[in-house]
């Protein structure tokens with residue numbers, strides 16, 4: 001075993017001076033890191049601006065979402081997404097009525113990820129401990145794809161300016 005600074009049998013330095021071979025390797029590595037970071041930056045930019053699954057314009061997804069909505073949500077949120085009457089006033093039991101999903105409600109104030117979480121896990125996941133709500137959690141009842149489809153259906157009913165506001169809320173949420 002040649003010690004530091006000793007010559008090996010071939011007469012080259014084994015330590016101290018880096019073997020020549022490593023220079024292109026380092027160059028390659030640096031190149032790879034550069035490419036990866038540019039790629040990563042590109043991906044990050046893309047992720048910031050890319051549409052969420054809630055922005056689907058696929059007619060099959062929207063049709064599925066419409067069916068899921070009428071079957072699972074319309075009884076409370078209304079067949080026309082109008083919500084329950086007097087939805088801003090608490091019920092005698094202290095709970096809130098179902099809000100509209102049309103632009104007069106506040107569904108569009110929430111980023112897509114949060115809406116998905118509310119439908120999948122219930123509003124309790126976003127409320128103080130002990131919060132009581134009539135909004136069911138759909139985990140185990142609807143697949144993730146069905147939840148995104150129903151959210152895409154809801155968004156597809158909004159006029160362009162409401163969709164635009166929601167896009168902006170989504171972008172801000174992703175930047176955090």
Ligand code: HEC
Pocket residue numbers: 068069072073074075076077095096097098099105106107108110115118119123132133134135136138150151
């Ligand atoms: C049994 C009645 C009921 C059904 C069925 C129901 N919801 Fe709700 N939902 C509510 C109530 C009540 C609230 C208000 C919850 C609260 O703040 O306490 C709510 C709130 C929500 C919110 C939050 C809205 C906001 O602006 O904060 C979303 C999103 C939502 N529901 C989506 C759905 C979807 C999608 C379905 C069908 C898959 C559905 N709900 C089915 C009663 C219901």
